[in-house]
Amino acid sequence: MKIICTKENLKKGLFVVSRVVGVGNPLQVLNNILLKTDSGRVKLSSTNLEIGINTWIGGKIEEDGAITVPAKLINEYINNLPTEKIVLETKDTNLSIEAENYHTNIKGLSSEDFPLIPQVAEEAFAKIDNKELRDVLSETVWATAVNETQPEISGIFMVFESGLLRVAATDRYRLAERTAVLKEEVQGKKEVIVPARTISELYKILGTGEGLVEIFFSETQVLFKFDETELISRLIDGQYPDYKQIIPKEFKTEAVVDREEFIHALRATSLFAPDSNNISLQVSEQGDITVTASSAAAGENTTKVISKVTGGDSGAIFNFRYLLDCLQNLKEAKISLKLINDASPAMIVPEGRDNYLYIVMPIKV
């Protein structure tokens, strides 16, 4: 293999594939990135056996071939290079890098030892705007369960039907649900559970890109394709809980409140709930939410947040982290908090948008 490319292109490609690569994995090849010539371009690949990433960069191919090299080492080396033009050439299982006054041999491993990244369907099942997909993911993925004993809720639930994508995430104490419009109607209905780790990595490499993301499926895999990059992941096998039943049909009290002010009040109060995470919300028809917490060790705090209240007084105790997770991931200036009583689920929705809801269970003390 012999390739001439720019530092910028190589750096960008390495950044995309490096996220899932291990460091210090006893199976050395899993710490490595695969570089390969592919129909006149350079293909970079990485995998952790759950998630695989392929990306293509431009370059002048002087000789076809392939090699794998340690991800950490080549990343640090290329990032530090002050030069623009780079010549990459394999010499047995070494990768030679020549760049003006810089002459390097990096010890690699044969490309034949690199795990095969599976192929999925030839044709995209669904297409969605990149920015819209990022919003869907950032408003839901943090609500998944981190506890691996319930694998079916350790991912997000994605339902494709007609022209819509519906995404849900829950850890059984709270639920986020978001719907989004697809670029075109899909053929038939598809329900999958995608690991939260996959979604986090996908979100990061989607970056600030524009354009479309194409979504492909096989029986057990999903592939997201955008720009010059593919991310392939296993799907989670299992039955997603029938979460719709826990969403109350009606609420008693509604408080419309400035999102940033509410966040400040929750953060201030959270400092006085150092062990339990429990804080009390009391909505008063007088026009405010009183946020309080106290502890023997730290002291106590009470903050009133002005709000527009309808439906009478109500209140409950919540894990403040569950409230902040939602509020910090919305962008709207105002949100609506809906309550029934201190034993029933509460709801947060952004003002003026009906494609998102967040349900959170109160704490019974």
Place this chain on the structure above:
Amino acid sequence: MKIICTKENLKKGLFVVSRVVGVGNPLQVLNNILLKTDSGRVKLSSTNLEIGINTWIGGKIEEDGAITVPAKLINEYINNLPTEKIVLETKDTNLSIEAENYHTNIKGLSSEDFPLIPQVAEEAFAKIDNKELRDVLSETVWATAVNETQPEISGIFMVFESGLLRVAATDRYRLAERTAVLKEEVQGKKEVIVPARTISELYKILGTGEGLVEIFFSETQVLFKFDETELISRLIDGQYPDYKQIIPKEFKTEAVVDREEFIHALRATSLFAPDSNNISLQVSEQGDITVTASSAAAGENTTKVISKVTGGDSGAIFNFRYLLDCLQNLKEAKISLKLINDASPAMIVPEGRDNYLYIVMPIKV
């Protein structure tokens, strides 16, 4: 105690004193900050029993008094507050904070339990420009020994004599020495060893300030005073090594080189010295420094850095971290590297400045 002050003033004061306060120290009062009224201003104090910090902020004193409260809690609380005006009031050993809709009681401890921060001399021994002092510290402190078995070199050596301050730092493998002009001549000669930790904290709270720093001494303490802040520290007891003797009088080879290019070459090459930190420098009269390293696991790198060489070829093996420490803390575009042979100390000096030198021992392999 009852004080009215602005969030900005309180936040700034808390930032300055919080650096040395502990978190989770079993002696609770050492996790706390002392707030005290002092001649119409508010005094904030902290100590870790080695270093003490006092700073004064403006405020309206409605009632004199004092209290100590947990540093972490009050910092987080005040930083999060969206309001401008804050009313602080003691209630027994609680500190009540009132700020618009925010009402808080923080559990504190009596100010009587707070360790006394010692007083030092009434009159300043020396005065130096704030920015000049920062440069002195940033060009030396990292060369001190981290090994506590040699306490006398775990600090920087400061010599005040006539109109000059001379600072040295060494760990016996390298030495940094910097001289600076004082604002006025001092009375008599003073030699002290100041702990590296003190210097690091001092450097950070000096920030980007302007004006003068006044330096006071007692038998065992030093006090740095600037703006509205004092930092007091113990001195290290002991005899500083007679380091002057290791500085060679003459060198054979001199290479003048671009500092940034040299740093890039060292960083690239360091990736191939993963275990030993050893890299080879070979200066050639042809007009370059060849930087090389190789390891069985990673591979090898050779980078040539163009330089203006006089005095013939020379070379040696160095710990690359010792070279980078110096080069990264200088600002000059060009530096001069001076060598004798592969067994003698080498020197780095910035081009066009004669108040700084750095000596580094080669590695014998």
